Amino acid sequence: MTFGGGGHTKAILNLVPEVTVLALDRDPTAISLAQQLAKEYCGRVKPLLGKFSDLEALLSNMDIKPGSVDAVLLDAGCSSMQMDEAERGFSLSKDGPLDMRMDGERYPDMPCAADVVNTLDQQALASILTAYGEERQARKIASAIVEARRVNPITRTQQLASVVAGSFPPAVLYARKDRLQRSAHVATKTFQALRIFVNDELNELHTGLRAARSLLAPGGRLCVITFHSLEDRLVKRYLQGEDLSNLDHFSPRKQGNGKPKLVDENRDRRDVYWLPLQRKVITPERYDVNENPRGRSAKLRAALRC
Template structure:
């Protein structure tokens, strides 16, 4: 079975949210561009500059590779935003760097994949720890991709490879780079929105900045993508409630959903982060929430989180990314996952501890065996072997969190959770 279809079978989603996503695409008047937008990967091969052009599904045939000169003025329908285009200073402090390096333990000539390059903090740390290591830098954000390209110029050709795409597009990207399954020594995930995305005023991620309700991590690279503005202005009360409840884990999701729909009728289309935040503030009636540092937390935080996860299909992407990681790691290779809330952490935990994604929480062995009897499954040798077979060996049974000193220096790390596992050699 092809890796792509295999990964899609492993994907999971709340069924109600899958239906909502499909419904949203059907009601939006999306206009596809006349030219297919593409993601571009530039590398040097045999002294020639090669431009690899791939579509949004990551598929790229041999005919898609073109030889161009350094002064080519070929017009591309899509080009990522460059570092120079960003007028805002990017302040990024990578989370739990010491622990990441301790687990990955980069050695000379080893190959690593940074699946969430962002501003490059973890990649730089790996290369500082071992200057002879090789890193593939992947990110779905065009601005992060441009930062990766800038970093690559500081190293010898082929040492830092830059890629633009989602986790689900990674297999085709790695194939184009000549990286085969079972050849990678370590893979790192640092999921969720990055500091870079929160700090840009025009992206719609931050509550502290009034900006258009966008929240797309790929900045519109996919012409079929929807924005947070589309979600809050086109979905029903029930659909908004399901999104906020499932992805924001907010116990008053129903009241928030009703307030959003009522605000649409009163004030028209909700277009900015400030408008949406004010609507949600009215629901809470001056209730004060606190974060883990006992600082005042905005009441709309959970709703913004839910919209961001839904717009970018983040949980399914993480699930698919971990399937890809398992496929490409060597036996004994290490996968590290850093997450910032329970929904993300649950996916890493279930993968690394061998728990099925659709299995109920906290089932005992006795309960699992009873469920198997109820489904008339026989305890033959093959079934027992499958049950006992482990794909991952967790580095630690418990989750790792930042030390107090790091949280004080970098408050955004307060919610970070790190899990790591080694690919089993027995599978």
Template sequence: MIGCTVIRPKTSILPLSRLILSRTNRGIVSSSSNLVENSNSNVVSQQTDNVDYTTVQHVPVMSREVIKSLKPESGKIYIDMTFGAGGHTRKILESAPNVKLIALDRDPDTKRHMDIICENFPNQVIPLCGKFSELPSLLESMNIAEESIDGILFDFGCSSMQFDHAERGFSINLNGPLDMRMDKNRYPDEPTAADVLATIDENDLAKIIKVYGGEKKAKKIARTIIDVRYALKPIRTTHELASIVASCFDENFHLDRLNRPMHNATKTFQAIRIFVNDELNEINYGIQCAEKYLKYGGRLVTLTFHSLEDTIVKRHIQGQVVQGIANALALKYVSQMEICEKNMIENFMKSTWKPLYKHVIIPSPKEVDLNPRCRSAKLRAAIKTHQ
């Protein structure tokens, strides 16, 4: 990585993580209703593909609700932790004069969009390339202190640019190399999805697909992938993986929780992508960074797109965090026979955050019609309070 210092996490903080990979290398409220509240560049300079990403039409998800929750004000400092194509960043900069914004993204292909934003809003944007876990070192290099940021926005998941280009390996519908790395080639030694499938054992693969994808047929899919790997050849393309997974189902597609048709390989692709990019650990670390760098009274706004992401955010906001890790088990499932002192429970449930809304905010039906990819989005927002 050029132009900035990198902090690499040494240990895993969630049940499934790179610990498995080290082993494989060895062998609801609608947004249409009223909302009530309860330039120095450190961008990595790197060779990219000959794809004009600046022509990609990007529609920021729930932009009106994001701005209403974040409340940008003139002269204040904000961080867009997931810059992508810059849709939310542009909305923040347009919402108030003289806003200072730090734009972070782990994907080096976003540099072109960052350059355009910097030209349109001179001396207002600081572009950075890195993961959530690399943010402290990046801010430290610019002498930005803790508790100095007024608002932080997260838009989790993949960007449209990553899904729309076959060579990135995220899309089921577009055939390309099975890559799935959000960092692209920033870390050449990091394994691609194809590398994972070529080395992982059956039990670990089944766990990944089950836990990260919620796939009921995880064991059958894992067994089929391993059989193909040994009997035929390594799996190298997205269409090869999609076809193998689809062969494990009797139906051509199945329905999600909202009765929408979904490709049979969708959950498997999601699970492998989460594992390759260590996404849940990064989300957990990102929320910790937000708590560390936000001022008291600063605002946190998150957009999540599946339950694993949303659960981590929800646990942090509720205060269900143990040793910096979002508690995976909700307190309502704790044994009723357990007897605890009142002070212990109060300390355990003490939260740094005050939620802005009683329920999550979801896109309006009109927005879903215009931008179907936002259909599973959930917005949560909170204010950092004194402990």
């Protein structure tokens, strides 16, 4: 969860000769790669086309029962394969249609990023940028988008990047820094927010975590890789036992008097589902980042199913 380009799956197959990998991805392009890999490894890969929220139904159709899976690797977010293809509309550095749908081929009527920026009102746009991009200048950017679309619809990635850039003074266009202290475009958070919103990524992540809990056998391992603070915050709270069903889980918790309790100390121990495998989140070493700069923001959390 998800298969992506198959890098993790190949590593698992080569490390554990007897393993069978159930490879889930919502992107038909990724599933075609999984199907090729299944041929190379004599059926040890079972491609599954669908979202995290489809997983339990897909496995039920394969007669795979709850509590029978040994391990789950959940790799959240957008894949490099999707980012590198300009026509998918994920990258602000490459001009393409403002799409951002991970499975637009399957659901052609599903709203794309262009539909969002051209139809929602200014307040709704600002809310999306704040919630999913943690963008401090959300109101300013939303205002610029609304003004620009009155002249021409915003349909291209470079067009949107220019609109966002136009709402900032030229001196701060690349003033933001990433984790490698490299200049980051001011529209980066806007693109992230739209992508997460269009693909309903945080709700899918939450659903995927719950599916993992149901499917894993006692003692089974869950490993989750996230790439931004919204995802990691959700995973951290979930593994600590917090009920996220009615929680505004994508925004920082409002601090009251003293540190909030994440878990009820008097809760029945039967409700404790996870035993953390390490005290702190695992982040890439310097050599990892040098080898794969896109992994610079990755965070790994791992736990045993109790």
